[in-house]
Amino acid sequence: MSEVATYPGLKTILFGEDEIAERVRELGKKIDAHYPAEDEILVIGLLKGGFIFTADLVRAIGRANLKVDFVMAALYGRGTDASGDVRLLHGTELTVADRHVLVVEDVVDSGKTLNRICDELESGSPRSLEVIALLHKRLCTGLRHEPRWVGFDAPAEWLVGYGLDLGERYRHLPFVGAVIPEDARGR
Numbered sequence: 001m002s003e004v005a006t007y008p009g010l011k012t013i014l015f016g017e018d019e020i021a022e023r024v025r026e027l028g029k030k031i032d033a034h035y036p037a038e039d040e041i042l043v044i045g046l047l048k049g050g051f052i053f054t055a056d057l058v059r060a061i062g063r064a065n066l067k068v069d070f071v072m073a074a075l076y077g078r079g080t081d082a083s084g085d086v087r088l089l090h091g092t093e094l095t096v097a098d099r100h101v102l103v104v105e106d107v108v109d110s111g112k113t114l115n116r117i118c119d120e121l122e123s124g125s126p127r128s129l130e131v132i133a134l135l136h137k138r139l140c141t142g143l144r145h146e147p148r149w150v151g152f153d154a155p156a157e158w159l160v161g162y163g164l165d166l167g168e169r170y171r172h173l174p175f176v177g178a179v180i181p182e183d184a185r186g187r
Contacts (some may be wrong), residue, residue, distance in 0.1 A: 009179045010160070015152055017174040020134075020162060023151045024053070026133060027039070028060025030149060033166065034130075035100055040065040040097045042126075046117060047072040049106035052163035053134045053151075057104060063182040069094045074111050105133040107154065108147060112138030118145035120160055135159060135176065152176075 004010050035041055035076050041061070045054030047070050058068055079151055099153075105114055114131065122129055133147040135154040158181050161173030168182065 002081050003175070004177070007173070007177075008041060009166075010170075011157075011178045011183075013175050014159070015162075018109040019038045020174075020176065021056070022152070023037075024056045025060050026163045027149050027151060028057055028062060029059075029100065031062055031132065032061050034148075037063070038065070039087065039100055040067065040109040041102055042066075042094060043068045043102045044121070045104040046106065046113065046118075048163065049163045050104050050134075052171075053106055054104045057132070059142065067094060073116055073117055095127075096121050096126040098127050100128045101130070103129070103131045103145075105131060105139065105147065107135040107159060108133045108143070109137045109139055111143040114143070115144050134162070135164075163185060 004013060005183075007029060010104065015155040031041075041063070041095075043054065043058055043061075043066060045051060051070070054068065054070070103118060103121065108114055118129060118131065128170070129145070130149075131145050132149040132151075134151040136147060136150045137154050137156050141158055154176075155178065157178040158166060160170035160179050161175055161176045163171055164176065165171045166179055170177075170179070
């Protein structure tokens with residue numbers, strides 16, 4: 001039985017576990033090389049979808065001078081229905097002033113969440129503010145904080161796995177796949 005058949009509503013696997021792991025290692029090296037060795041990086045992961053990517057990425061960066069925090073925002077409601085407003089549910093507990101801040105995003109699609117979070121962080125006067133996204137759908141217009149690093153360009157489908165969900169399901173999958181929303185919604 002294939003992995004796709006194991007999960008109701010899963011249409012296809014787009015990025016496999018090994019492919020993701022290799023790409024995260026590459027991104028970690030690029031990020032480490034981008035910042036001066038003596039400088040601290042404050043990595044801010046976006047919850048909930050970015051928690052697995054953030055954990056793997058900070059281990060791949062390979063420097064001792066690194067701190068990690070998380071913020072949580074809500075844009076999507078149940079299923080694939082997106083609301084127009086982004087609500088900040090939990091902000092960073094660390095000051096960003098005069099720090100190199102790296103925002104870790106799971107997927108850039110509408111850009112609304114990323115704009116909201118980065119605008120908020122920018123108001124705290126960081127030394128630098130960069131974004132890394134595991135996936136970028138290249139759909140959004142008006143994105144004010146384009147990711148410096150992108151793991152994979154992704155199709156304009158609902159993606160799940162490796163932290164991404166549909167109605168809080170599928171986050172635990174070790175790969176990224178596309179779902180058929182009508183089959184997966186609310187079950």
